[in-house]
Amino acid sequence: MFDRHSPHICTLASHLGGVQSFTQKVIMWFTLSALLLLGALLVAISVTVAPYHELPTRNVLIGVLDDFSDELKHEISLGTLIPTAVKIVQDEHALPGNARVVITSDTGLWLGVDPSSVSYTLKMTQLLLRSPDTTVVTSGNLTGVGPVAVKYGDLNLKVMMIWQRKVMLWERLFDILQTYPVLILISLIGSACFCVLLAIMLRPLQVVQARVREIATGDFQTRLPEPLTRRGDEIGELCRDFNAMAERLQVIVQSKERLLRDVSHELRTPLTRLQLALALARSKAGDRAETEHGRMERDINHLNAMIGQILVWSRMVNTSSIRSKSWFPLDQAIQELVDDADFEAEANLRSVRLVACQPCMFFGDRDWLVSAVENLVRNAIRFTPEDGVVEVSLRKSGDRVEIAVRDYGPGVPEDTVEQLFEPFYRVDETRGGDNRGTGLGLAIARAAVKGHGGTIVARNEEPGLLMLITLPVTGN
Numbered sequence: 001m002f003d004r005h006s007p008h009i010c011t012l013a014s015h016l017g018g019v020q021s022f023t024q025k026v027i028m029w030f031t032l033s034a035l036l037l038l039g040a041l042l043v044a045i046s047v048t049v050a051p052y053h054e055l056p057t058r059n060v061l062i063g064v065l066d067d068f069s070d071e072l073k074h075e076i077s078l079g080t081l082i083p084t085a086v087k088i089v090q091d092e093h094a095l096p097g098n099a100r101v102v103i104t105s106d107t108g109l110w111l112g113v114d115p116s117s118v119s120y121t122l123k124m125t126q127l128l129l130r131s132p133d134t135t136v137v138t139s140g141n142l143t144g145v146g147p148v149a150v151k152y153g154d155l156n157l158k159v160m161m162i163w164q165r166k167v168m169l170w171e172r173l174f175d176i177l178q179t180y181p182v183l184i185l186i187s188l189i190g191s192a193c194f195c196v197l198l199a200i201m202l203r204p205l206q207v208v209q210a211r212v213r214e215i216a217t218g219d220f221q222t223r224l225p226e227p228l229t230r231r232g233d234e235i236g237e238l239c240r241d242f243n244a245m246a247e248r249l250q251v252i253v254q255s256k257e258r259l260l261r262d263v264s265h266e267l268r269t270p271l272t273r274l275q276l277a278l279a280l281a282r283s284k285a286g287d288r289a290e291t292e293h294g295r296m297e298r299d300i301n302h303l304n305a306m307i308g309q310i311l312v313w314s315r316m317v318n319t320s321s322i323r324s325k326s327w328f329p330l331d332q333a334i335q336e337l338v339d340d341a342d343f344e345a346e347a348n349l350r351s352v353r354l355v356a357c358q359p360c361m362f363f364g365d366r367d368w369l370v371s372a373v374e375n376l377v378r379n380a381i382r383f384t385p386e387d388g389v390v391e392v393s394l395r396k397s398g399d400r401v402e403i404a405v406r407d408y409g410p411g412v413p414e415d416t417v418e419q420l421f422e423p424f425y426r427v428d429e430t431r432g433g434d435n436r437g438t439g440l441g442l443a444i445a446r447a448a449v450k451g452h453g454g455t456i457v458a459r460n461e462e463p464g465l466l467m468l469i470t471l472p473v474t475g476n
Contacts, residue, residue: 029201033194040187058136061145061161065134068093068101069148069159076152099163104129105155124162204228204235208242220250267307274300312371312444330362330401333370334394341377341390349386352377356393360401363474364452372448372456373403375441376467380407383465401471408464420458421446445469 068089075085082103090101102121104110124144127137137144146160207224214222223246228239278300282293335357342352362369373392380390384407393404412420419425424439445467449456454471 029194029197033191036187036190036194061136061143062134064093065145065148065159065161068161069150072159073150076150082152082157099161102160102162103150104158104160105152121162125160128160129158204231204239208238211242211246215246215249220246220253222246267303271300271304271307306440310440312440325364326366327361327363328366330360330369331357331394333366334373334392334403337370337374337377338392341374341381345381345390348381350381350384350388350390352381352390352392354393355391356395358394358396360394360396360473362401362471364471365448368448368451369471372445372469373405375445376405376469379441380405380409380465380467383407383409385409396473399473401473403469403471404466406461406464406466411460411463411465412458414460417458417460421456 071089071092072085075088076082080088086101086103100121102110102125104125124137124139124142127139128135128144128146131137131147134146134148143163144160145162147158148160150157150159207228211222211224223243224239229236229243231239274296278293278296281289285293335354338352338354345352377390377392384390388408391404391406393402395402395404421442423443425443426439446456449469449471452471454469456467456469458465458467460466
């Protein structure tokens with residue numbers, strides 16, 4: 001899907017804004033996103049909405065101020081000084097919210113102005129004094145009522161009430177959403193565009209990650225699509241380097257496999273000659289050199305077995321699909337294998353038991369699968385202590401089948417578990433036991449299982465080692 005649309009995506013991401021560097025693109029879009037978020041935050045902090053829903057109605061506010069002014073006039077008529085009169089009236093009247101009473105005069109007298117509130121008090125006072133009559137004025141988070149004229153001797157006083165609303169950030173955001181929907185819509189669209197563009201720029205990295213995982217599983221034929229390698233930024237360089245690396249790895253692996261295969265074929269002829277020469281030597285020497293001849297025969301047989309396994313492994317890993325598939329009773333094949341393995345293990349004071357075997361018809365190559373399980377069982381027998389038991393089980397779950405082989409030996413170090421299925425890899429110093437194997441048995445088992453679309457894993461069970469094969473019943 002990506003390959004089909006990638007030319008348009010790559011063109012957009014590569015030429016957007018005339019910027020070729022991937023680093024510059026990330027910085028540019030991050031900066032734009034940060035500016036959008038900062039702008040929204042500044043608006044949320046600086047902008048507030050008229051707090052009509054938390055104040056009494058207009059008539060009630062005016063009525064409160066009128067009552068306050070009448071009481072103030074009464075106290076002044078009794079000869080009370082203006083500061084004392086204001087304090088008496090404030091103590092007797094409960095003002096709404098955190099309202100503050102401010103009194104001014106033509107001579108510059110100010111009462112009720114707190115030093116911490118000078119800025120907003122002056123602002124609202126100027127707005128109120130513009131009106132000849134008593135009114136209610138709202139500005140931002142400030143609400144003022146007034147002015148009401150009060151006579152104090154020769155002074156003409158103006159009485160006003162100012163209320164400042166303390167708005168929480170979430171309230172401001174909610175108010176902004178209602179008051180400035182266009183601004184919010186623009187911010188959301190900008191953020192969505194940034195997210196889309198960032199996803200477009202990161203999409204190639206996801207493709208590279210998928211191809212890296214394919215390389216890790218041994219698929220050295222995987223390559224990145226041409227639209228990615230044509231890019232002019234760092235992503236394009238990475239993709240071109242990746243394809244060069246994958247091609248080099250494929251050449252190295254193929255050369256190694258070809259070398260093993262060719263050497264194995266070439267060794268077959270001299271080994272055959274050695275076997276014939278050994279037979280002639282035995283016929284001429286009789287029993288005089290039987291010990292030496294027996295040692296030579298064992299070494300030749302070991303080399304033959306190793307060469308045979310190399311050829312089998314090479315054929316498996318170079319076969320794209322298994323052609324000779326058919327339905328067969330997998331449970332019957334496992335039962336026969338366990339019986340044969342148990343008979344051979346008795347000679348070494350060990351045993352093999354089938355602890356579970358559910359009926360299962362399997363579609364695949366019988367010889368390949370039997371060979372895979374046989375290699376696991378032989379490996380387990382080799383590292384099982386005397387009088388020990390190797391347990392084999394076959395269980396079916398839905399469209400999957402699991403074959404488990406467990407020994408009760410010393411196990412392997414955890415950091416070497418993943419390497420057990422590599423060709424010629426051994427952990428002799430920790431596993432102990434009979435180490436005369438070729439080092440290809442588990443590699444052959446993995447190739448056979450992989451050819452059927454399955455997986456094979458190993459894990460320590462304390463004590464022992466468990467090998468688990470998981471296969472689709474259809475062997476695809």
